[in-house]
Each structure stands twice: as C-alpha cells, then as structure tokens.
Amino acid sequence: MTCHRLVRRSIAVGGILAVALTSASPVLAVAAHDIVPGVIAAYSLAAPRSEAPSGLVARAVVPAGAPCPSLRTTRAADGSTRFVHMAVRPTPARTSPAFDAITVCSAPMPVGLTDASISGVVVPATMPTAVDRLAMLGDSGCRISSWQVQDCASDIAWPLARIAQSVADEHPDAVLFNGDFFYREAPCPAGSQALCGSSPPPVTGLPFTDSAYGWIADTLLPMAPMLSAAPLIITRGNHEACYRGGNGFFLLFDPREGTQDTCAPVSTTAGLVAADTVPTPTYAIDLTVSKGRTLRLAIVDSAGGADNAVTAFAAVQRPAYVQAADLTRPRRGRESWLLTHRPLYGFITSQFAQPGVPFNPWGSMDQAAAADGLLGNYAMVFSSHMHIAQSVQLPGLPGQLILGNAGTLLDPTTGYPLPTAGPQISASQGYPAPSWGWVGVRFGYAMASPQADSSSWRIMMKDPDGGTFARCGLANRELFCRDL
Numbered sequence: 001m002t003c004h005r006l007v008r009r010s011i012a013v014g015g016i017l018a019v020a021l022t023s024a025s026p027v028l029a030v031a032a033h034d035i036v037p038g039v040i041a042a043y044s045l046a047a048p049r050s051e052a053p054s055g056l057v058a059r060a061v062v063p064a065g066a067p068c069p070s071l072r073t074t075r076a077a078d079g080s081t082r083f084v085h086m087a088v089r090p091t092p093a094r095t096s097p098a099f100d101a102i103t104v105c106s107a108p109m110p111v112g113l114t115d116a117s118i119s120g121v122v123v124p125a126t127m128p129t130a131v132d133r134l135a136m137l138g139d140s141g142c143r144i145s146s147w148q149v150q151d152c153a154s155d156i157a158w159p160l161a162r163i164a165q166s167v168a169d170e171h172p173d174a175v176l177f178n179g180d181f182f183y184r185e186a187p188c189p190a191g192s193q194a195l196c197g198s199s200p201p202p203v204t205g206l207p208f209t210d211s212a213y214g215w216i217a218d219t220l221l222p223m224a225p226m227l228s229a230a231p232l233i234i235t236r237g238n239h240e241a242c243y244r245g246g247n248g249f250f251l252l253f254d255p256r257e258g259t260q261d262t263c264a265p266v267s268t269t270a271g272l273v274a275a276d277t278v279p280t281p282t283y284a285i286d287l288t289v290s291k292g293r294t295l296r297l298a299i300v301d302s303a304g305g306a307d308n309a310v311t312a313f314a315a316v317q318r319p320a321y322v323q324a325a326d327l328t329r330p331r332r333g334r335e336s337w338l339l340t341h342r343p344l345y346g347f348i349t350s351q352f353a354q355p356g357v358p359f360n361p362w363g364s365m366d367q368a369a370a371a372d373g374l375l376g377n378y379a380m381v382f383s384s385h386m387h388i389a390q391s392v393q394l395p396g397l398p399g400q401l402i403l404g405n406a407g408t409l410l411d412p413t414t415g416y417p418l419p420t421a422g423p424q425i426s427a428s429q430g431y432p433a434p435s436w437g438w439v440g441v442r443f444g445y446a447m448a449s450p451q452a453d454s455s456s457w458r459i460m461m462k463d464p465d466g467g468t469f470a471r472c473g474l475a476n477r478e479l480f481c482r483d484l
C-alpha cells in the first residue's frame with residue numbers, strides 16, 4: 001500500500017483514528033491522525049504551575065465547525081508519540097456573533113516531552129531549561145480609531161509582521177509580550193480607505209470593539225512566526241480592557257483555565273454593557289537561567305486605571321502589587337522582574353501637554369500609587385504602554401524598562417527632557433527624582449541575555465529587521481541604555 005493510497009483511504013472512510021490504528025506504517029499513521037486542515041494559529045502559553053505542571057498550556061485556533069486538533073507529543077522517557085485531546089475553550093458569554101467564526105482549543109502541556117506539534121505546526125513543548133535569550137516587546141496592533149489611522153497594509157508604517165519574523169529568527173528561549181495587542185477599535189473612516197479599508201470593523205451593537213476577525217488581522221496572522229517560536233509570557237494591556245479587546249484576550253491569550261468570561265458583557269435592563277475592568281490575580285512564571293539561578297516574573301494585570309491622575313482605582317489595583325511582592329520574596333538564587341503593562345515611572349513627551357493644564361510628565365499615576373512601597377523585590381520593572389522605548393532610573397528603585405514600540409503608531413520623537421521630580425502620588429507622597437533616563441522612539445523589540453553576575457543582564461534594542469540600535473545593561477537594579 002502506498003502512502004498516497006493510504007491517505008486517500010483515510011478520507012474515504014472518514015475515520016482518521018481508525019486509519020491510524022489499522023495502518024501498517026506508524027509514521028504515516030501519525031501524519032494522518034495529526035493533520036486537521038485550516039489551523040489558524042497554534043502556540044504555547046507560559047502558565048502558573050497550578051494550571052499546568054509543565055508550565056505550559058497549548059492553544060490552537062481553528063475555523064468554527066472544525067474539530068479541535070490533537071496535540072501531538074513525543075515523550076522524553078521512551079521517544080513514544082502520544083496524542084493529547086485539546087478541549088474547546090468556551091467563547092465568552094454574550095459576545096455572539098463577535099467570535100462565532102473561530103473555535104479556540106486548549107490543553108495543559110504534559111510533563112516530560114521532547115517536542116510537540118499541532119496539526120503540523122511545531123509548538124514549544126517545554127519551558128526553557130537554560131535561558132540565554134529572551135525576546136521582549138509590547139504594543140503591536142494597527143491603530144484604527146475615529147481620530148487616528150495607521151496604514152495597516154504597509155509593513156513600513158505597521159511593521160509588526162517584520163518584527164514577529166525577526167523575533168522568530170532570534171530563536172528566543174521565551175517571548176515576553178507586555179500587552180496592547182488590539183487596536184482596530186473603529187470602522188476604517190471613509191477618508192482613510194486606502195490605509196485600512198480591508199480591516200474588519202467592530203460588531204455593531206456590542207459593548208466592546210474586538211472580534212475574531214479583528215484578532216486574526218491584528219495578532220494571529222502578523223505574529224504567526226513569533227507565536228510558535230517560544231513559550232509566550234503575556235500581560236494584559238489597557239487595550240484589552242473589557243470595553244475594548246478584553247474578550248478576545250481572555251479567549252485567546254490568558255493561560256488560565258476558566259477565565260474566558262472575565263470580560264463577558266453584563267445583561268441589564270438597558271441591554272448589554274461592558275464588564276468592569278478590574279485586575280485579575282497576579283501570578284508568577286519561573287525561568288531557569290542556569291544551575292542555581294532562576295528569574296521569577298511577576299505578571300500584574302494593569303489594564304485598568306488612570307494615567308494622568310491618582311484616582312480611587314489605585315486602591316483597587318494595589319492588591320495585585322501586594323500579591324506580586326508576596327510571590328517574589330527574596331530567595332537564594334532567585335531574581336525577580338515585575339511585568340506590568342502600564343509603567344510605574346515612565347515619562348511622556350511634553351508634546352502631550354494639554355493647553356491650560358499643568359503638565360505632569362509621568363504616566364500611569366494610578367499604577368505608581370498602587371505599587372508605592374512594594375518594589376523592593378525587583379531587579380527590574382518591564383512595561384510597555386508608552387509607544388516608545390525608554391529606560392528610567394529612580395534612586396533606590398528597580399530600573400524601569402519600557403518597550404511599547406512593536407508596531408502601534410509611535411509617540412512623538414521629541415520632547416523628553418528628564419523630569420526634575422518623581423511621580424507625585426499625593427500631597428505628601430512622591431517617588432524620588434530620576435537620576436537617569438534614555439528614550440528611543442523607533443519601532444522594534446529587545447533581546448535580553450543574562451550576564452555572569454547574578455541579576456545582571458545585557459539588553460539589546462533591535463529595529464524591525466533585527467539591527468541593533470541601542471544597548472542596555474542591568475546590574476544591581478540599575479538599568480542604563482545608550483544609543484549605538
């Protein structure tokens with residue numbers, strides 16, 4: 001029996017598993033069982049160990065109506081191949097028809113594998129055992145709003161696909177993506193059809209702006225090479241607030257079981273309204289750097305809150321930073337970074353000053369207030385949110401790295417003098433004045449590599465094609481960058 005005939009027979013009988021069991025060729029049997037046509041995306045999300053003892057959750061996105069593919073795995077112990085059932089991750093309640101075009105499938109990655117694939121797409125099978133290269137980026141979607149439009153058909157104006165390919169080509173051990181995936185929040189304006197005329201608009205009548213086709217256009221297609229390149233460590237951005245892209249985020253990219261309804265709209269007598277955007281529980285991801293050295297990442301959800309003032313939301317946000325501090329208590333051989341989409345201390349361009357309003361150069365004031373006094377455990381804070389690259393040093397506090405330059409329209413290139421005072425979070429409380437800062441306003445991502453000294457890292461800033469434009473060093477909680 002030839003391979004060709006066997007495949008044709010599998011289609012004719014319509015029973016893929018039956019063919020797999022009766023085939024005389026084990027290799028072909030695996031292939032016939034494995035392939036489900038039309039997988040839109042396949043990837044592995046880093047997850048708390050309570051969710052998956054391996055530290056990974058496998059996801060696949062398929063067209064609605066297609067069955068969930070199996071996760072094909074190879075066991076390290078004996079080299080045997082096993083197929084793992086992927087379950088449907090339920091679509092968020094009361095969101096139809098926004099996500100009706102896709103089915104999302106999910107399974108905890110088994111422990112002890114050498115490799116894994118989904119419908120022929122190789123996905124990471126294990127968390128890294130010796131981290132040498134971390135890719136870092138954030139803020140990636142193509143901006144379509146009533147007031148600002150990006151050219152989504154240009155890989156110069158919106159270079160996410162180039163960035164994703166460059167990240168994949170770096171062969172990172174893990175990818176740290178710091179939120180703000182979703183930017184297609186409005187129909188393409190009539191006057192901008194040449195820029196975004198092909199973009200799927202939000203569904204009319206729903207209290208949020210994302211959809212399956214929106215996520216396919218903004219994330220799943222352009223990011224494809226990167227999504228399956230390495231375990232994805234992900235935070236939620238404010239563009240994933242419940243009235244924006246939150247439903248798609250919790251369907252596709254939150255690694256935790258049962259969180260898909262976090263942003264499900266609420267039924268009221270006035271109809272559906274968006275759910276409140278509140279922080280989800282903080283969790284930790286551990287990366288083994290080398291024998292006896294672990295990097296712990298505390299993942300904080302900072303999708304909510306105000307940027308230009310301290311509001312009552314700071315008290316709602318604060319428990320997430322308390323949890324992060326608890327998770328990162330000092331331990332021998334462990335260093336910790338805080339990952340939170342909104343920076344705790346990042347300075348914005350003076351071009352954002354409002355007429356008649358005293359200019360506050362610091363963004364994310366609710367986050368600064370919420371995290372005040374809780375930052376002693378971190379070597380670095382990694383954020384995005386501002387559409388630039390930036391590093392900021394405040395005396396006695398961890399270096400703040402900001403990378404919000406992965407494709408979304410950049411902030412202005414000028415107007416970044418180092419502020420003369422730190423963020424003021426109340427009449428009597430404030431952060432110290434910055435001792436140092438660096439700003440680079442260009443598209444790209446970063447690659448971080450550990451150095452010999454504990455908690456020391458070298459971080460290279462890369463352009464969309466992988467060229468290095470700046471170099472940073474992190475040591476003793478201090479982060480310094482310089483242009484090359």
Ligand SMILES: [Fe+2]
Pocket residue numbers: 139180239385386387404408
């Ligand atoms: Fe953003």
Ligand SMILES: [Fe+2]
Pocket residue numbers: 180237238239341384385386
């Ligand atoms: Fe943001």
